[in-house]
Amino acid sequence: MTDWLGLAGRAALVVGAGGLGGASAVGLAAEGARVVVVDRDEANLDAVAQAVRAVDGKVTTLLADVASAEGSRAVVQDATDLIGTPELFLHAVGRNDRRPVLELGDEDWQSILTLNLSTAWWLGQEVGRRMVAAGTGRMVFVSSVSALLAHPHHAPYAATKGGINQLMRVMAREWAPYGVTVNAVGPGYVETDLTRDYLDSEGHRAELESLVPARRLGRPAEVADAVSFLLSERAAFITGQCLYIDGGRTLV
Secondary structure, X not given: OOOOOOOOOOEEEEEOOOHHHHHHHHHHHHOOOEEEEEEXXXXXXXXXXXXXXXXXXXXXXXXXXXXXXXXXXHHHHHHHHHHOOOOEEEEOXXXXXXXXXXXXXXXXXXXXXXXXXXXXXXXXXXXXHHHHHXXXXXXXXXXXXXHOOOOOOOHHHHHHHHHHHHHHHHHHXXXXXXXXXXXXXXXXXXXXXXXXXXXXXXXXXXXXXXXXOXXXXXXXXXXXXXXXXXXXXXXXXXXXXXEEEOOOHHHO
């Protein structure tokens, strides 16, 4: 099979093995990339490793917590020791807390800010430093339609996703002269293991489907395909962009 995306043999670091991160790691491995996938949940890592074996890919799993500057930088070093300087990087770390603004405390705000946005800063900076020195690299951050839309009960999450969009734009601007592209994907409503319980309760699935012009929810593989493209040689002249994969949700 022709390596149309130019991913075969490339060193890829994926941080976040659940849901969209896991699907993206499998997609990259299926295209021949040498993947290191990081998560603090061993079950997520085991599921990715099993899925990669099914597509005859290569993956190394790394159990680690990146919710600190030291932990994030250590993960980048560990991945470099395993596969060399990352040529491809995906940040797929994050969570939501679906409660109104007035019900959230300072710790709720800080924990989401740290996990969703600070890890993007710490990991992106450390990987970017190495890519700039190497004179090449592709980076993608998982954003969300919540970066644009004012969903109720999403305040800290939406703030972090908007922050990711601006962070990646500045990184893209600064690192473009060094051959490094930085982009984001903005998924809409996608069914994953993490969202399934929410979708299956209180009519949430039907409610969200009604808001999407395509009249369905997205699939993790559809986001993973966009990630593979933005990390590929086919996207060499694309940088500073957020590609929304939302069935038209941001159109209405």
